[in-house]
Each structure stands twice: as structure tokens, then as C-alpha cells.
Amino acid sequence: MPAEIEPVRVKICGLSEPDTLDAAVAAGADWVGFVLFPRSPRYVSVERAAELRRRVPDTVGVVALLVKPGDAEIDAARAALPRAILQIYDDTSRCMAIRARVGAPVWQAIGVDRARDLPVESMLDGLVVESRPPAGADRPGGNGQGFDWRITAGWRAPAPWLLAGGLTPDNVAKAIRQSGARAVDVSSGAERASGQKDVELIAAFVRAARSAS
Numbered sequence: 001m002p003a004e005i006e007p008v009r010v011k012i013c014g015l016s017e018p019d020t021l022d023a024a025v026a027a028g029a030d031w032v033g034f035v036l037f038p039r040s041p042r043y044v045s046v047e048r049a050a051e052l053r054r055r056v057p058d059t060v061g062v063v064a065l066l067v068k069p070g071d072a073e074i075d076a077a078r079a080a081l082p083r084a085i086l087q088i089y090d091d092t093s094r095c096m097a098i099r100a101r102v103g104a105p106v107w108q109a110i111g112v113d114r115a116r117d118l119p120v121e122s123m124l125d126g127l128v129v130e131s132r133p134p135a136g137a138d139r140p141g142g143n144g145q146g147f148d149w150r151i152t153a154g155w156r157a158p159a160p161w162l163l164a165g166g167l168t169p170d171n172v173a174k175a176i177r178q179s180g181a182r183a184v185d186v187s188s189g190a191e192r193a194s195g196q197k198d199v200e201l202i203a204a205f206v207r208a209a210r211s212a213s
């Protein structure tokens with residue numbers, strides 16, 4: 001009997017409104033992400049994130065995105081989103097220190113543009129492999145920019161990982177086939193304007209990702 005292939009898992013990131021959060025859950029997203037970085041067009045305060053997360057069933061993972069956070073920021077995020085995975089934009093030693101301090105799962109976001117940027121070891125719970133931000137960008141992720149997905153095809157990933165950066169309903173199936181990813185993450189590609197998620201694009205993205213399974 002052939003082993004069953006698990007469907008590709010999907011994270012919809014940068015949700016900030018109840019209707020699009022509900023749409024992500026209804027479409028079958030595995031994770032929903034809240035951006036706690038004030039310079040982002042998708043920024044939500046911890047108070048707003050706490051309100052929104054009440055709409056998320058336990059079957060869907062909640063991810064809190066933080067950029068070079070201090071301990072106080074981490075504690076505020078944990079208080080607002082007690083069962084969240086922390087997606088951290090910082091170096092590996094800081095990610096490990098956060099994980100040791102709070103005991104929550106930590107995903108490290110890693111900007112790449114060539115194969116040698118891919119880590120060969122990691123003790124973290126996950127890696128979000130996304131494109132290196134463009135020169136002059138004021139945020140390290142969520143820039144709608146992709147990279148050559150073929151670079152991850154032969155990579156022996158040291159931890160579970162998600163492919164991110166520039167994915168859309170139109171290109172996600174090809175990205176999955178070329179990269180070998182079994183989990184994908186979208187923000188800009190599910191928006192009708194910067195920071196404004198769209199219920200139809202969310203549903204189309206989840207459908208397209210699953211069709212590549």
C-alpha cells in the first residue's frame with residue numbers, strides 16, 4: 001500500500017480584520033499569522049491580536065510575527081496569544097534564547113536568495129524560508145518578493161519549513177513543485193491592496209496550494 005501523502009499545509013499571514021480571518025479559517029488554512037511589527041501595513045496591536053484570536057478554532061495554529069523583539073515584547077505577545085507559535089526575525093542564537101526562556105515553539109524566518117543561504121542545522125521548531133528583503137526595504141518580510149524556488153529542491157532541511165515570499169494563487173502550485181515545500185506562507189499574494197486581505201484571493205490560494213499536493 002503506498003504511503004499517503006499529506007496535503008501541503010498553508011499559512012495565511014498578516015490578517016487584521018475579522019472577515020478575512022474567518023475566510024482563512026473557512027478556506028482551511030493550517031495557520032493564521034498576526035504581524036506585531038508596527039512598521040508593517042498589516043500591523044495589529046497585541047490587544048487587537050488577542051481579540052482576533054478568539055475567532056480562531058483550536059484546530060488552526062496561531063502565529064505571532066516579531067522583528068528583533070525584546071523580552072517585554074515577547075511577554076506581551078505571549079500574554080495576548082498564549083498558544084501562539086512565535087515567528088521571529090532575528091539571528092539563531094536569539095531565537096534559541098527566546099525558545100528557552102518562554103518554552104513556546106519558535107520559527108526562525110530566514111531571508112535567502114541562493115542555496116548557500118539555507119541552514120544545514122537548526123534546533124528550532126520551524127524555519128520560514130523567504131526571499132531576502134529588497135535593498136532599502138523597511139521590513140524584513142511580507143514584501144511580496146520571491147526567489148528561485150529550485151534552490152530548496154535538494155536541500156536537507158534541518159527542521160520543518162515553510163516556503164514564503166511572493167507566492168500567489170497563480171504561482172503557488174509551481175512553487176511547491178519546484179521547491180519541494182510541504183508548507184507555504186502567503187501575505188501580499190492574498191491582498192487586493194497593501195495590507196488589505198481579500199477573501200477570494202485567500203480561498204484561491206488555499207485551493208491552489210492543495211491542488212499541488
Ligand SMILES: O=C(O)c1ccccc1NCC(=O)[C@H](O)[C@H](O)COP(=O)(O)O
Binds near residue numbers: 089
Ligand atoms: O507582512 C509584513 O509586513 C511583515 C513585516 C515584518 C516581518 C514580516 C512580515 N511578513 C512576513 C509574512 O507575511 C510571511 O511570513 C511571508 O514573508 C510572506 O510574505 P509575502 O511575500 O508578502 O507573501
